[in-house]
Amino acid sequence: MRLTVTIAIAAIACVSSANASAQSWHPPADSQRCPAKWGAGDERGAANHMKPETVLRAARLIRTGQVFELGRPLAASMPLQATRTFELHTKRTTELQGSNRRGSNEELVLAEIGQVGTQFDGFAHQTIGGSLYNCFQVDEVATRNGFTKLGIENIGLFYVLAGLTSIIARPVLGKKSDAMGRGPAIGLGLGAQGIGFLFITLASGLPLILAGGVFVALGSSMIGSTTTALAMDLANTRFRGQAMATFSVSFQIGAGVGAIIAGALADLAGLRGMYVGSIAITLAGFGLLALAWKSLPRPA
Numbered sequence: 001m002r003l004t005v006t007i008a009i010a011a012i013a014c015v016s017s018a019n020a021s022a023q024s025w026h027p028p029a030d031s032q033r034c035p036a037k038w039g040a041g042d043e044r045g046a047a048n049h050m051k052p053e054t055v056l057r058a059a060r061l062i063r064t065g066q067v068f069e070l071g072r073p074l075a076a077s078m079p080l081q082a083t084r085t086f087e088l089h090t091k092r093t094t095e096l097q098g099s100n101r102r103g104s105n106e107e108l109v110l111a112e113i114g115q116v117g118t119q120f121d122g123f124a125h126q127t128i129g130g131s132l133y134n135c136f137q138v139d140e141v142a143t144r145n146g147f148t149k150l151g152i153e154n155i156g157l158f159y160v161l162a163g164l165t166s167i168i169a170r171p172v173l174g175k176k177s178d179a180m181g182r183g184p185a186i187g188l189g190l191g192a193q194g195i196g197f198l199f200i201t202l203a204s205g206l207p208l209i210l211a212g213g214v215f216v217a218l219g220s221s222m223i224g225s226t227t228t229a230l231a232m233d234l235a236n237t238r239f240r241g242q243a244m245a246t247f248s249v250s251f252q253i254g255a256g257v258g259a260i261i262a263g264a265l266a267d268l269a270g271l272r273g274m275y276v277g278s279i280a281i282t283l284a285g286f287g288l289l290a291l292a293w294k295s296l297p298r299p300a
Contacts, residue, residue: 027128034135042134043154045123074117086111123150173218174225182230183296185222186289193219194282201275233297 027033034040038048072078076086087110094104123133124147130138132150141149177185196215203209228247235243261281265274 030131030135036134040134043123043150045133047154072117074111078117080116084112084116086116122152171225173222174229177222177226177229181296181298182226182233183289183293185226186230187286189219189222189226190282190285190289191219192216192222194279195219197275197278197282201272201279230296 036042036045038044042048074086074088076088078086080086089108089110091106091108092103093106094102096103123136124141126132127138132138132141136149141147173185173189192215196212196217196219199208199212199215203212228244231243231247232240261277262274265277269276
């Protein structure tokens with residue numbers, strides 16, 4: 001019973017998260033979306049927000065000076081989509097010459113250089129029909145040797161304070177659930193997720209949407225790590241593999257059902273209605289948690 005309730009809570013969390021990420025939307029016509037906010041002919045988009053005053057505001061937030069490397073070295077061993085390649089061949093280009101015996105080495109790279117490893121997609125990467133960002137037309141700007149507009153060189157330098165919320169939060173919050181108990185941790189996760197959905201529902205601008213996204217990520221991280229740990233706590237050791245497989249399937253079912261519910265809610269009530277529905281599903285998670293509360297294991 002307890003494991004069943006745990007799986008149900010996890011599925012509900014997954015359904016509500018899927019609601020947040022699913023969409024039922026059709027892009028507007030070029031006449032409705034162009035020119036862009038930054039004017040006809042703009043090639044930078046939201047990168048226009050990166051101004052000297054933005055850099056100064058970000059710099060004032062630095063406390064420890066710790067740096068997170070978001071890139072990775074290019075190498076043949078990195079994960080690649082099946083149709084993409086990366087080959088690097090080194091060659092010696094001069095023999096040891098002269099009295100100082102100078103030699104040299106060069107390299108030859110064969111790759112979809114913009115589509116392997118750590119990527120930064122430019123505006124020329126995706127289209128709506130034959131139209132790119134700011135209604136530049138693919139047929140007009142694409143050449144055999146590249147694009148004449150919307151090159152990645154236009155974005156300039158980014159200087160940002162990036163919160164890798166979900167990645168950083170999972171191990172921290174998972175450890176927290178060991179100390180405080182699975183039930184309270186799941187409750188906190190549901191509460192954070194609900195607050196995030198509420199922020200997004202009420203948002204009239206980007207700041208509240210971003211804040212909502214952080215809360216949703218924190219809540220989902222706490223629920224995901226804690227319900228996984230709880231499933232392992234409750235499963236019979238002889239059947240733990242089967243229990244975890246069932247638990248994993250519940251997440252996939254939640255994601256599929258959530259996408260269907262989200263699409264229906266968005267069609268019927270718009271995006272705000274979809275997020276209100278996500279709040280309702282989160283409240284249902286609280287109800288299931290209350291049913292199982294007394295039977296949940298306490299911290300050691």
